[in-house]
Amino acid sequence: MQTAQHAQLALLLEVAGTPKPGNVDRHRDFDDLRFEHFLAGAVGACDGLEAAAAGEPVGASFDTAVEGMSQQRGGNAQFGALLLLVPLVRAAATWGLTPDDTAAVVEATSVDDAAGFYRAFEHVDVFVDEPPADAEALDVRRGADAIPAVRERAMTLYDVMELSAPEDGVAAEWVNGFRRTFAVTGTISDGDGPVPDRVAEAFLELLADEPDTMVAKQHGEAVAESVRERAAALRHADRDEREAFADELVERGVNPGTTADITAAATFVALERDGVVP
Amino acid sequence: MQTAQHAQLALLLEVAGTPKPGNVDRHRDFDDLRFEHFLAGAVGACDGLEAAAAGEPVGASFDTAVEGMSQQRGGNAQFGALLLLVPLVRAAATWGLTPDDTAAVVEATSVDDAAGFYRAFEHVDVFVDEPPADAEALDVRRGADAIPAVRERAMTLYDVMELSAPEDGVAAEWVNGFRRTFAVTGTISDGDGPVPDRVAEAFLELLADEPDTMVAKQHGEAVAESVRERAAALRHADRDEREAFADELVERGVNPGTTADITAAATFVALERDGVVP
Numbered sequence: 169m170q171t172a173q174h175a176q177l178a179l180l181l182e183v184a185g186t187p188k189p190g191n192v193d194r195h196r197d198f199d200d201l202r203f204e205h206f207l208a209g210a211v212g213a214c215d216g217l218e219a220a221a222a223g224e225p226v227g228a229s230f231d232t233a234v235e236g237m238s239q240q241r242g243g244n245a246q247f248g249a250l251l252l253l254v255p256l257v258r259a260a261a262t263w264g265l266t267p268d269d270t271a272a273v274v275e276a277t278s279v280d281d282a283a284g285f286y287r288a289f290e291h292v293d294v295f296v297d298e299p300p301a302d303a304e305a306l307d308v309r310r311g312a313d314a315i316p317a318v319r320e321r322a323m324t325l326y327d328v329m330e331l332s333a334p335e336d337g338v339a340a341e342w343v344n345g346f347r348r349t350f351a352v353t354g355t356i357s358d359g360d361g362p363v364p365d366r367v368a369e370a371f372l373e374l375l376a377d378e379p380d381t382m383v384a385k386q387h388g389e390a391v392a393e394s395v396r397e398r399a400a401a402l403r404h405a406d407r408d409e410r411e412a413f414a415d416e417l418v419e420r421g422v423n424p425g426t427t428a429d430i431t432a433a434a435t436f437v438a439l440e441r442d443g444v445v446p
Numbered sequence: 447m448q449t450a451q452h453a454q455l456a457l458l459l460e461v462a463g464t465p466k467p468g469n470v471d472r473h474r475d476f477d478d479l480r481f482e483h484f485l486a487g488a489v490g491a492c493d494g495l496e497a498a499a500a501g502e503p504v505g506a507s508f509d510t511a512v513e514g515m516s517q518q519r520g521g522n523a524q525f526g527a528l529l530l531l532v533p534l535v536r537a538a539a540t541w542g543l544t545p546d547d548t549a550a551v552v553e554a555t556s557v558d559d560a561a562g563f564y565r566a567f568e569h570v571d572v573f574v575d576e577p578p579a580d581a582e583a584l585d586v587r588r589g590a591d592a593i594p595a596v597r598e599r600a601m602t603l604y605d606v607m608e609l610s611a612p613e614d615g616v617a618a619e620w621v622n623g624f625r626r627t628f629a630v631t632g633t634i635s636d637g638d639g640p641v642p643d644r645v646a647e648a649f650l651e652l653l654a655d656e657p658d659t660m661v662a663k664q665h666g667e668a669v670a671e672s673v674r675e676r677a678a679a680l681r682h683a684d685r686d687e688r689e690a691f692a693d694e695l696v697e698r699g700v701n702p703g704t705t706a707d708i709t710a711a712a713t714f715v716a717l718e719r720d721g722v723v724p
Contacts, residue, residue, distance in 0.1 A: 169489065169490060169514075169517055173489050173490070173492060176489050177485065177486055177489045180458070180485040180488075180489065181482060181485065184481060184482055184485060194472060194473075194481065195472075195473070202640060203462060203472065203642070204459060204462055204640060204641055204642050204724040205724060207455065207458040207459065207462060207724070208455055208723075208724045210458075211447065211451050211454050211455045211458065212447060212451070214451060214492075236447075239447055239723065240723060240724050241723060241724065242724075362480060362482060363482055364481070364482050445486075445517065445518060445519060446482040446483060446485070446486045446518050446519065446520075
């Protein structure tokens, strides 16, 4: 299987993994964003993932991937996951799938890559925070309209991620060498049992480790920390308790989506680097 | 979304549709063949589906699709579905996705296409019947070893399908203009509600309509007919009764896999011809 196909399969295995508390999974849907939207999103993202594997620029590849992912009726299924997968695919297909090589890929991004990132917001509604007062011109919700400000300030995509990193767990991966992605990969690669079960285990491990930044943005840091604590307590609980927590979070509309994004990225590393085969 | 991607998404939506009595679906696995094997099968089949869309020969495209599909640990997930999808993709990408054009594609197959079909059996174990006494040399279980006999008799892939059509519902589609595939597509295209629910409805409609030939091969015609009758009775039953029947068939190891194959083919037609978007 080629690199882009591993990325596509990672998106599918991520959404199949269950229970993944607060996320769409094999057994849970949200009202408007359902399992089949993730299936269509993974298929649609293919062209962008293949572009990244072929050495196309990160920003343009991401824009293409998001455009394809959004060709379904559920809205934003995999924006954050693709923002992690595109540089990982690029690293795997060019240099190597190591933290250092991935860091080199993201550090080499350009102002054009940043423009591609902003264009990607034209395809789909992504939940984001208000920008800091001094960064209003760079508000991602402005989409392509923000590109002149990005160019004027000569910001690369790495620079944009650096600005967001303190509040955004996906951006934080970009600036810390994909630390959490590579750290949790072993749970998927070295585990036994069906691969989606290992993916769900990796998700819970990440959720127990740090508060989810999407939950923090949508519900506040106290809720994010309480979810983290509950996840930590569930690490050694039985499946029924995990299922109950998953149901509860979906009912409350508490969606640790950033943790799912990093889980998808780690699943890709397990498939591509470690040769995991479902 | 391109034609090959529609075929890939059709495979994913087919396995996601639930309940599909006796088949792996979003909520059911077999012991050795699980949901994730269908996900990996759909991703792996991509190269062969793209070859068909690019106008490569049907037999070689099918061989490539099956080789890719089989790169997972579950065994045969989608052999029959691919045998329907490859000519449909070829028709869609060249002439048109109509019964006549699809019939023209399969009638135009060659002896080389037949050789590709036999080679595909090298990649995966497929459940098949004993061949008739006068056709032992053409037994598909011989894989590529049967190719000299195929060439000696100058059999095209269409000829091979014609031989199998009386006992095999997939081969029957080849020789009857994909009649059942096109007939059930409207259930998916014209329905409302989530697409996987419409896919499950189409499956039940097909199952109620004719005995499944895989069930007939594995358990006898009486079992196949009783499954058909139960499915017909369930057309107007509530979801709980359908779920119970799905559980029962999985427990009994009764797998109407041919019906699932035709369901995947119809899902492709709904996506590609009718513009259905999940």
